[in-house]
Amino acid sequence: MAVELAAAACAVLVWLYLLFGRGMFWRLREDAAVPPSSPPRRVAIVIPARNEAETIGPAIASLAAQNFTGATHIFLVDDHSIDATAEVARHSADPDRVTVAAAPPLAPGWTGKLWALAEGLRRAEMFYPDYVLFSDADIVHSPDGLARLTAHAEAGGYDLVSWMVKLRCETFAEQALIPAFVFFFFMLYPPAWTENTGRRTAGAAGGCILLRWTALTRIGGIAAIRSELIDDCALARAVKSSGGKIWLGITSETRSIRGYGTFSEIGRMISRTAFWQLRHSTILLLGTIAGMFVTYMLPPLLLFTGRPLEMALGALAWGLMMAVYAPTLRIYGRFFVWAPALPLVALFYTGATIHSAIRYWTGRGGEWKGRAQDVRA
Numbered sequence: 616m617a618v619e620l621a622a623a624a625c626a627v628l629v630w631l632y633l634l635f636g637r638g639m640f641w642r643l644r645e646d647a648a649v650p651p652s653s654p655p656r657r658v659a660i661v662i663p664a665r666n667e668a669e670t671i672g673p674a675i676a677s678l679a680a681q682n683f684t685g686a687t688h689i690f691l692v693d694d695h696s697i698d699a700t701a702e703v704a705r706h707s708a709d710p711d712r713v714t715v716a717a718a719p720p721l722a723p724g725w726t727g728k729l730w731a732l733a734e735g736l737r738r739a740e741m742f743y744p745d746y747v748l749f750s751d752a753d754i755v756h757s758p759d760g761l762a763r764l765t766a767h768a769e770a771g772g773y774d775l776v777s778w779m780v781k782l783r784c785e786t787f788a789e790q791a792l793i794p795a796f797v798f799f800f801f802m803l804y805p806p807a808w809t810e811n812t813g814r815r816t817a818g819a820a821g822g823c824i825l826l827r828w829t830a831l832t833r834i835g836g837i838a839a840i841r842s843e844l845i846d847d848c849a850l851a852r853a854v855k856s857s858g859g860k861i862w863l864g865i866t867s868e869t870r871s872i873r874g875y876g877t878f879s880e881i882g883r884m885i886s887r888t889a890f891w892q893l894r895h896s897t898i899l900l901l902g903t904i905a906g907m908f909v910t911y912m913l914p915p916l917l918l919f920t921g922r923p924l925e926m927a928l929g930a931l932a933w934g935l936m937m938a939v940y941a942p943t944l945r946i947y948g949r950f951f952v953w954a955p956a957l958p959l960v961a962l963f964y965t966g967a968t969i970h971s972a973i974r975y976w977t978g979r980g981g982e983w984k985g986r987a988q989d990v991r992a
Contacts, residue, residue, distance in 0.1 A: 623917050623925045623932070626909055639807060645865055646864055657685055657742065657743060658747070659735075660748045661690045663692050664693055665700070665752075666700060667696070667753065668702075675691065681758060694731040726842060726988070729841050729846055733841070746825055749826065753871050777864070781870040782870070795960045797865075806863045810860075819861065819863060827859075834859075845892060893968070904969070914933040933955070937954035
């Protein structure tokens with residue numbers, strides 16, 4: 616009984632901390648539009664693409680149609696696709712504004728995406744850009760997206776600005792799990808802490824990152840993070856640790872059109888890098904499981920103890936959980952009735968993390984577009 620009471624009190628304290636003490640990460644407010652920057656800047660747009668024939672056309676078309684006063688050029692790097700990615704890319708915009716290149720054979724010590732980015736940057740260097748925009752092949756940008764990102768970087772003196780774009784949320788599985796993905800991401804990387812130069816926290820969302828070319832040079836180029844799987848946050852850490860200023864935000868206008876339509880697809884997406892993020896540590900894995908249980912699963916379970924104090928604390932923790940989660944649901948147009956399901960969603964994410972560890976221990980690792988990742992040596 617004493618243990619249950621202590622655990623119940625701990626759950627309430629955790630949610631009070633998340634509500635008030637973690638940079639107000641849960642607010643998820645989009646910043647007001649920033650006036651276009653002056654003078655115009657040159658931006659190289661680098662897109663790594665592997666088997667992206669279904670999404671690359673709209674992605675490139677959206678970038679070619681930007682309301683941007685500066686000069687831009689799109690560098691699409693085909694990362695050994697077996698579909699028509701390169702062909703679709705060539706026909707998606709004016710050929711004078713798009714360079715389609717093939718990634719060389721993957722070099723030892725590099726991850727596939729970063730090796731493709733390195734080839735794009737090698738070609739972009741001759742464009743003499745002020746900034747480089749890293750954009751995933753499934754991202755459809757709003758018409759003023761590049762102008763807003765560049766203006767934000769100029770106005771705030773940021774070396775890196777990044778948007779968590781609006782992810783697709785159409786199927787039942789996506790509606791149940793995708794808002795929580797965004798919620799957990801910002802919990803790990805609170806934007807206020809990311810921006811704060813006095814804190815080590817550094818987050819970025821890889822689908823949409825604008826980076827000053829001088830900052831890229833300062834960290835030693837993309838080779839500085841060549842072996843990273845969670846490359847967006849690794850890049851943010853490298854820029855911040857070199858003295859750069861970074862900013863992380865959210866947008867509902869620039870969006871991903873990639874679908875993760877089923878529970879199994881979303882589970883594999885999570886599992887691909889979850890154990891990597893825990894640095895392959897069994898201790899961190901066990902701590903994560905315990906933390907997820909106390910934080911998310913325990914509060915509703917306490918309602919079945921039959922003991923008034925534990926039940927009251929469980930109800931309070933569950934209520935705080937729903938209040939903190941509600942703004943994320945609102946961003947995705949979900950009704951508040953989805954909020955009570957967060958413990959079940961957290962259980963799913965915990966299972967995917969355990970699955971990630973099992974795949975690593977058994978030598979299978981994760982997989983992306985037919986390429987194995989994070990395979991135990």
